[in-house]
Every structure is written in C-alpha cells, then in structure tokens.
Amino acid sequence: MGEDGRRRPRAEEMRRQAAGFVARVTAGNRLPLDYSVDSLRLVDSVVDGLRRGGAGRDEAAPTLFRLGAYVGEVLVRRAGAVWVDLDEEQRLLFGQPVGVRMPDGRVWNPLGKVVNRFERGEEESLRTFYLTLHGRARRTVQEVS
Template identity: 75%
Template sequence: MDEVDGGRPRAGEMRAHAAAFVGRATARNRLPLDYSPASLRIVDFLIDGLRKGGADHERARGTLLGLGAYAGEVLVRRAGAVWVDFDDGQRAYFGQPVGVRMPDGRVWNPLGKVHNRLVSGAPEESLLRFYLTLHGRARRDRPAVA
C-alpha cells in the first residue's frame, strides 16, 4: 500500500488496510469481523487486549492502523460514510491524516478513536458506542458491501 507524507496513510488506501487487517486477524482465529456494527465489539476487545498486554503505540502501530481502518470501513459500508484525507487544520485537530465524512457532511476520526480506547480503556471510548451514537449516519444501516 502506497503511503505518503512520512508514512501516513491516504483515504484511498483505507479499505485495503482494513481488508489486510481482517486477513491477518482471522488467519488463525475465527473472529467474526464481517463489517457489521456488532463486530465493533471485537475491535473493542482487541484494543483492550493490547492495552492489558502493555503494547506501546510504536510496537502496535500497524495493528492500530488496521483496527482504525476496520472501524472506519464499518462506517463506510454501514452508515454511508466516505474516506477523506484531512486537510492541514483537520490533521492538526484530529492528529490523524485520514477520517470519514458522513452523509450530513460531518467528519469523524475512527483512527483517533482507536488511539483513545487504547490510552484510556474507558467505556465511553468504545468503538461500538461510537458507531451507535454517531451523528450523521444514513437513516438506515446499509448492507455490507464486499
């Protein structure tokens, strides 16, 4: 996957990052990573495992990118979002190079949400809760897109 700006991912690559993560995560385990909102519980569980295992951000960088890409791809496939490259101001605010834009125009930061969950482990940082309380979703959940 091609990366620019010192290794920062681009919006056009995030689906591939998510698919690669799913491939790695399910190679030896039967994790139900099917891009459904309910599968975000697994993401929470995996992040909590990293946290309890003492993973630091540098060692876990690829895994965290994969988890954030997966969470964002759930928003793309189920809530009508699209991946976007953040502009300079958004990168400064969110601390991430990419995010998702919802049908109502709001921009969200699933990569940052994964980071916050790892740092705090707090229930309010749950990726499932993030999805369920997200403003700007399409009115009805969309079926998964292959």
Template identity: 65%
Template structure:
C-alpha cells in the same frame, strides 16, 4: 504527527488496508470481523487485550492503524460514510491524515478514536458505543474515532 500519519495514508487505500487487516487478523482464527456494528465489540475486546498485556503504543502502532481502518470501513459500509483525505486544518485537529465524512457532512477520525480507546480503555472509550451514538449516520445502512466532530469544510 503520529506513526499513522507518518505512514502517509490516503483515503483511496483505506478499504484495502481494512481488508488486509481483516485477512491477517482472521488467518487461522475464527474472529467475526464482518464489518458489522456488532463486530465493534470484538475490536473493543482486542484493544483491551493489547492494553492489559502492557503493549507499548509505538509497538502496536500497525495493529492500531489496522483497527482504525477497520472501524472506518464499518462506518463506510454501515453508516453511509465516505473516506476522505483530511485538509491541513483537519490533520492538525485530528492528528491523522485520513478520516470519514458522514452523510450529514460531519467529519470523524476512526484512526484517532482507536488510539483514544487504546489510551483510555474501552470502558471509557468504546468503539461500539461510539458507533451507536454517532451523529450523522444515514438512516438506511449500506450493507456489505474519531475525536469530536468537525464541521464540513
């Protein structure tokens, strides 16, 4: 399992992980990580920066996990998703311990989507495009990755 899975993440701690990441990433910087859909362009840019500087995935594993938590929290706040702990089949499929369930029941892995973006580059795997084309979003945004969808269990 990936480094993220080895950290034994649980759904109930993902909001706090995202907030911790935002706090660390914005300390002393003016990064607009405001949980908006538009902020996902910045996440794409940050991941591209890691790739362009030749960062090894193992070395930036914690940053990728933080970005995945942030992306998932954007889905929770803006698309009506809910953090969930994956069951055994979902963990095997997504190779991640947690993900989000959309209002229509579809399940996605924002942590996996961030890793895919890092591996392929945002020209091929944009997180903002992922959000904009995401199936299962609620029609009404709530104010305040994955890989392919998996049917609800």
C-alpha cells in the same frame, strides 16, 4: 509525506487496508471480523488486550492503525460514510491523515478513536461511538465490493 518523513496513508487506500487486515485475522477464524456494528465490541476487546498485554503506544501503533481502518470501514459500509483525506487543519485537530465523512457532511476520526480506546480504556467504546455517531444514514448501506 508526513512531518516524520513517512508516507501518509491516503483515503483511497483505506478500504484495502481494512480488507487486508480482516483477511489476515479471520484466517482460521482467529478473529471473526464481519464489518457488523456488533463486531466493534470485538475491536474494543482486542484494543483492551493490547493494553493489558503491556504494549506501548509506539509498539501497538501498526495494529491500532489497522483496527482504525476496520472501524472506519464499518462506518463506510453501515453508516453511509466515505473515506476522505483530511486537510491540514483537520490533520492537526485529529492527529491522523484520513477520516470519514458522514452523509450529513460531518467528519469523524475512527483511527483516533481506536487510539483513544487504547489510551483511555472502556470510556472510549468503539461500539458506543458508532451507536451515538451523528450523521449516520437512516438505513444500513449495503457492502460495496
């Protein structure tokens, strides 16, 4: 449980979280998320739309979490990352319960990066985050079902 009494998401749930979100938003081709690096531009646009629409952070939090799960899953599928439960120190630093560990051992915070995009705007591009990310695997990792 988190400090607020709510159950914290666990690393083993994140792939399912992302897949459920993708299934809902791609129904009828409303939002074509395909786990590609280029799809992160679309995530940037969706987050920007939430900002422009006047959503507050608390109101947008569930959608931001789901988008963060998607971004993390792109890192898993394309950069060789794995979902990890963050330790107490990492949770304090990142403000999130889960993150991804890259092949070189570095831990990154895709959930927080989506929140940063929401709060700071274009300077926090998720696609640029991926492209400049340290520790990516040299080759694209094949999707694991």
